[in-house]
Amino acid sequence: MAGTWLVLWGVLAASATAGVAGWSQGTATFYGGADGSGTMGGACGYGNLYNAGYGVNNAALSTTLYNNGVSCGQCYTITCDGSRSGGQYCKSGNSVTVTATNLCPPNYALPGGGWCGPGRPHFDMSQPAWATIGNVQGGIIPVLYQQVKCSRSGGVRFNIAGSNYFLLVSIQNLAGSGSVAAAWVKGDKTGWIQMSRNWGANWQALSGLTGQALSFAVTSTGGQYIQFLNVAPAWWQFGQTYSTYQQFAY
Structure with a gap:
């Protein structure tokens, strides 16, 4: 099984880097603490994310991905890209699906507005979700991502x-x-x-x-x-x- 995952990971990374439709390159950090409680609320206005049906696997999107709130509620599968700088902090073969529940705003005290600055596809993920694909000591990792169909429990x-x-x-x-x-x-x-x-x-x-x-x-x-x-x-x-x-x- 481990060998199969390594082969799959190599194919995925190579395909995404080559620009195969569906996968894009981005970066990811984490916030909200080890239990994800600090991610409740946010710029999508869902309040308690458990009550709203989303739970702890969530992320704040950079301005480019947030799209003035149009992306709120969308789902993204994210995996760490071990082929790029910072890839040493990847958990190769792992992926996680998160819901967009917040905005990661630019920080103009940093060059280009920081990781969430304009033009940068970035996910500021809950720590539990981020830790599925990255080693916490890394802080920031390169990722491959794609929007996927959401699965929910119950109705709208x-x-x-x-x-x-x-x-x-x-x-x-x-x-x-x-x-x-x-x-x-x-x-x-x-x-x-x-x-x-x-x-x-x-x-x-x-x-x-x-x-x-x-x-x-x-x-x-x-x-x-x-x-x-x-x-x-x-x-x-x-x-x-x-x-x-x-x-x-x-």
Whole structure:
């Protein structure tokens, strides 16, 4: 088995370096402590990542990968690239799949904004996820990565915030492409209302919908459209999360 892994690793590294479609070169660091608790919250707005369905295998993306929040919820398989500088800190043959839950902002006190500066594909991973593919004493490692289909437990979830005149909804736990391209909300006394991205995975509607049962419609970045009917009852409350039994395939 060990020999098979070494052969597979060599083929993967050579193929990615040669530019085979699907794999790209990047770098990775870690943050949040050995238990990953410091990664909760973040620029995608998911709050507690366990409650949102994502857990500890998560990462903050550099500006280039974060794409103004469009990438929130997407999944990436990452493996350490032993063929490049810093590869001595790799755990060859290992890979890990993480969910994008945060932004790693540029640090302009460093040349070029540091590892998360513009134009650099970088993953600031939870320490437990990072330690699957790298030796902690290395601090930073070269990686190969590709976006992959997300697998989730249960259905899509909607966390509702805002005020009587403003609805802010965090759309969570998407399988398939993992991320939201467009969203709508409907009260039981309204038609479908187009929502817009406020920040991260939070979508807004400038409408007063308190006291109405709520339905949602979502198009994933994979192009699948689903209507989630009667998600929240007329007595829904701000700060609550409402789960569904429906899920995305792509």
